[in-house]
Structure formats: structure tokens, C-alpha cells
Amino acid sequence: MTDSIRVGVLGARGRMGLEVCKAVDAAGDLELVAMIDQGDELFSGADAQVLVDFTSPDVVMDNLRWAIEQGISVVVGTTGFTEERLEQVRGWLAARPGVSVLIAPNFGIGALLMMRFSAIAAKYFESAEIIEQHHPRKFDAPSGTSQHTARLIAEARAAAGSPPMPDATKEELDGARGALVDGVRVHSVRAAGLVAHQEVLFGSAGETLTIRHDSLDRVSFMPGVLLAVRNVRKLPGLTVGIDSLLD
Numbered sequence: 737m738t739d740s741i742r743v744g745v746l747g748a749r750g751r752m753g754l755e756v757c758k759a760v761d762a763a764g765d766l767e768l769v770a771m772i773d774q775g776d777e778l779f780s781g782a783d784a785q786v787l788v789d790f791t792s793p794d795v796v797m798d799n800l801r802w803a804i805e806q807g808i809s810v811v812v813g814t815t816g817f818t819e820e821r822l823e824q825v826r827g828w829l830a831a832r833p834g835v836s837v838l839i840a841p842n843f844g845i846g847a848l849l850m851m852r853f854s855a856i857a858a859k860y861f862e863s864a865e866i867i868e869q870h871h872p873r874k875f876d877a878p879s880g881t882s883q884h885t886a887r888l889i890a891e892a893r894a895a896a897g898s899p900p901m902p903d904a905t906k907e908e909l910d911g912a913r914g915a916l917v918d919g920v921r922v923h924s925v926r927a928a929g930l931v932a933h934q935e936v937l938f939g940s941a942g943e944t945l946t947i948r949h950d951s952l953d954r955v956s957f958m959p960g961v962l963l964a965v966r967n968v969r970k971l972p973g974l975t976v977g978i979d980s981l982l983d
């Protein structure tokens with residue numbers, strides 16, 4: 737029998753953190769050794785082999801730097817990872833070979849497929865817009881998932897040599913056409929009752945294609961989180977997304 741993996745959770749009292757603690761606790765091959773939230777000593781996670789971070793974009797970089805310095809691998813679901821931030825993490829990891837960090841904009845398997853399908857569809861349509869919908873206590877917009885999707889669509893269109901999307905509209909009010917992410921319009925809805933949802937709308941002459949994903953409960957993220965926890969230490973350095981663990 738193999739030893740269980742010692743896991744610590746950062747943001748343990750938050751919406752995602754609570755769910756992760758339950759999932760880790762219920763997994764026979766994982767041991768929950770630290771539940772850390774705002775105001776707790778990071779050092780109480782020093783015994784963990786893998787830390788899971790679902791905190792906020794304001795604090796996640798400090799958490800990551802500390803964990804990497806301690807030689808602890810980290811699975812990160814927290815949003816806010818620009819290319820600049822990813823580069824900073826790569827720099828910290830370069831000084832600690834053998835340490836692994838996996839950052840995923842979305843751990844939902846359905847969400848991951850929604851992004852893949854969107855990347856496939858991108859080159860076949862003139863227009864693409866993203867509508868992301870979340871609970872009103874979410875602190876960031878646009879969502880990390882929508883920004884990642886926009887990047888994938890932009891890359892696919894660029895590779896195919898797609899022309900700019902048609903759009904003759906003059907915005908009468910700032911924000912009416914959403915945010916531009918890598919040339920793709922992203923619209924953020926926040927409403928009570930929602931959890932995490934996204935539609936990607938493609939259009940060409942005479943037809944549209946809508947690819948939609950709904951996380952109706954945060955349990956939807958747990959298979960992806962646990963997969964990452966179990967495998968992160970086999971992937972030294974920085975990994976973005978859980979795609980490579982599913983193929």
C-alpha cells in the first residue's frame with residue numbers, strides 16, 4: 737500500500753476551500769493536515785506535501801512564493817493569473833527544481849471540454865463572444881475561465897488567419913459591449929442563484945453555435961482538484977490547466 741499524500745488547504749473557510757476540505761477528507765489516499773484561512777499562520781501548512789489554494793488574487797502570489805520556498809508543491813484554483821504573474825512563478829520555481837505548481841482557471845471537466853470545443857469552433861465562424869455568469873459574491877470580472885477561453889479563441893483564429901470580427905457598433909455607454917480580452921468580447925453577469933456558468937456564442941451568415949457549460953454546485957470542481965492533487969508532484973515546474981492529466 738502506498739502512503740497517503742498530506743494535503744493542506746489555503747482559503748479553507750471559503751466557498752471552494754470548504755468543499756476541497758470535504759473532498760480531501762473523504763479520499764482514502766489523501767490526508768487533510770492543514771486548514772488555513774485569513775489570519776492563520778502559513779507555517780501551519782509546512783507539514784503538507786501538497787497545498788491547495790482557493791483564496792483571492794490579492795494574496796495568492798504571497799502564498800505561492802512561501803510554499804515554493806518551503807519546497808511544497810501547490811495546486812491553485814485562485815484567479816488573477818496574468819502572463820506576468822505566471823512568469824514570476826516560473827522564476828521562483830527555477831530556484832527550486834523538483835517543486836511543482838499547477839494553476840487551473842477551471843477544474844470542472846465539463847468546463848474544460850467547453851473551452852476545448854470553443855477552440856475547435858473558433859476558426860469556422862466570423863464572430864465569437866463570451867457570456868460568463870456567476871454568483872454576486874464573486875470578487876473578480878471577467879472570470880478567469882472566460883479570459884482563458886478568449887485567449888484560446890484568439891490563438892485559434894490567429895493560427896487560421898481569421899479576419900477581425902465584424903462589428904460596426906459605436907458604444908453609446910462605456911461597457912455596453914463588454915470587456916475586450918485578446919480581441920474577444922466578454923460579458924460578465926452577476927446574479928443571486930447562479931454558481932458558475934459560461935456561454936460561448938459563435939456566429940456566421942445564417943447560423944449560430946452556442947457552447948454552454950453550467951457548474952450547478954461546487955462539487956463539480958472536485959474531481960479535477962483531486963486529480964491535480966494526486967498528480968501535481970509528477971509535473972515539476974509550472975503547469976497551466978489540467979488538460980495534460982486527462983489525455
Ligand SMILES: NC(=O)C1=CN([C@@H]2O[C@H](COP(=O)(O)OP(=O)(O)OC[C@H]3O[C@@H](n4cnc5c(N)ncnc54)[C@H](OP(=O)(O)O)[C@@H]3O)[C@@H](O)[C@H]2O)C=CC1
Binds near residue numbers: 747749752772774842
Ligand atoms: N479554478 C476553479 O475551478 C475555481 C476557481 N475559483 C476561484 O477561487 C477563488 C476563491 O473563490 P471562493 O471560494 O468562491 O472565494 P471565498 O471568498 O469564498 O473564499 C476565499 C477564502 O480565502 C480566505 N483568505 C483570504 N486571504 C487569505 C490568506 N492570506 N490565507 C488564507 N486564506 C485567505 C478568505 O477569507 P476572508 O473571507 O476572511 O477574506 C476566504 O475564506 C477565486 O479566485 C475564484 O474565482 C472558484 C471556483 C472554481
Ligand SMILES: O=C(O)C1=N[C@H](C(=O)O)C[C@H](O)C1
Binds near residue numbers: 841870933
Ligand atoms: O469565482 C468562482 O465562483 C469561479 N471562479 C473561476 C473563474 O473565475 O473562472 C472558475 C469558475 O468559473 C468559478
